[in-house]
Amino acid sequence: MPTAPDAAPPELAAYLEGLPEPHILFDRRYRILAANAAYRARFSPGASVLGRTCHDVSHGFAVPCDRAGESCPLARSLTSGQRERVLHLHHTPQGEAYVDIELVPLRDATGTPAFFVEKMAPLGVAQGQASARGLIGRAPAFREMLALIARVGPSQASVLLLGESGSGKELAARAIHEASPRAARPLVVADCASLPETLFESELFGHERGAFTGAQAARPGLVEAASGGTLFLDEVGDIPLPMQVKLLRLLESGTYRRVGSTELRHADLRVVSATHRDLPAMVAGGRFREDLYYRLGGFPIRLPPLRARPGDIPLLAASLLARLAPRRRLQMAPAALAALAAHPFPGNVRELRNVLERAALLTDGDTVTAEVVARALAIGAAPAGQPAAPAARRGGTAREAQRAALAAALASHAGDRASLARALGISLRTLYRRLAELDGLQAP
Structure with missing residues (x-):
């Protein structure tokens, strides 16, 4: 396979420098040979990227994207022989951000692709981390939609x-x-x-x-x-x-x-x-x-339902809690997140928002526990339009919700009972009582 030169042609580097959108030029070995001012300002202020690989700069990967679970536009271009476009989640100085990438192969005199130009358009309408606005998610189904x-x-x-x-x-x-x-x-x-x-x-x-x-x-x-x-x-x-x-x-x-x-x-x-x-x-x-x-x-x-992207629940929960209670800085206990992940959420993100609003109101401290999530799920569990259930039935619903939350916590926790109690935000004595009440569920 031909090896590209170690330096970018000066006229090509000068052309990229004048473009308003972030652009980089790299060779077949993924080495960045030129990065224009728009790219430097957006993705690498104060640090040079020349000589580094594009996958290292963008993702922190030691190997090309297609060997690390991402779609590699260079590999796709070498197969198709034409320009390619993909959506990636990039590391930036502001955190992880979605970037729409368009790659164009540049051929040498023999018709062989020798250089590759990437145009990068940050997609500000979505975030791969907790955010105060926009679409939020990282799951494959979410990224396909995005x-x-x-x-x-x-x-x-x-x-x-x-x-x-x-x-x-x-x-x-x-x-x-x-x-x-x-x-x-x-x-x-x-x-x-x-x-x-x-x-x-x-x-x-x-x-x-x-x-x-x-x-x-x-x-x-x-x-x-x-x-x-x-x-x-x-x-x-x-x-x-x-x-x-x-x-x-x-x-x-x-x-x-x-x-x-x-x-x-x-x-x-x-x-x-x-x-x-x-x-x-x-x-x-x-x-x-x-x-x-x-x-x-x-x-x-x-649009994928929330049950098709359970891995996004921690991101969504952090974002929604920040919007619902901006002055409290509430955190979710790991077992509370496990309890949310175990719920099917037929009402999708809107239902998750409602549950978290209830949980925030039921939380006195700064950590939302699995027990609070169980109570929040139990409140209003009767379908809309039906009369409220008798007190005994409501108690049974709450009991089932608590059972589901505690079962999720037990399944996800690898430590002893004391550390499980800390994760749940309750005392060890309360944990033993809950285990006894919920039909003797066994802690690990």
């Missing part, structure tokens, strides 16, 4: 977000908007599930004075408010059938009319929609227009 958001964000394509209630569809919509050229303009949310059919058209398109009883003045709609930006149609599966044809016209022609007006208006916006419903089944049942379904679903992205 890679799709990074791909489609800068485009004008219509995006359909699919996922269970509470899985973060509005956050994903905001991430798509913030990754787009429209980020400086509004993101307007239309909650389709909460709009009554009689007012849907007026809310979406606006109305003229006197268009209907109570319309005492002309009023712009959500489409107008989103001009130049993004319109997010949340729970699009709840749009009434009569309105679906008018929405289709907006999507296909970019035009609409206010209620009570014959004037045709133009809309400059991008549409992102979301639903937890099975739209193909609704199409088959005649409850959703097939043409609208295909128009909305130009680029579908499925």
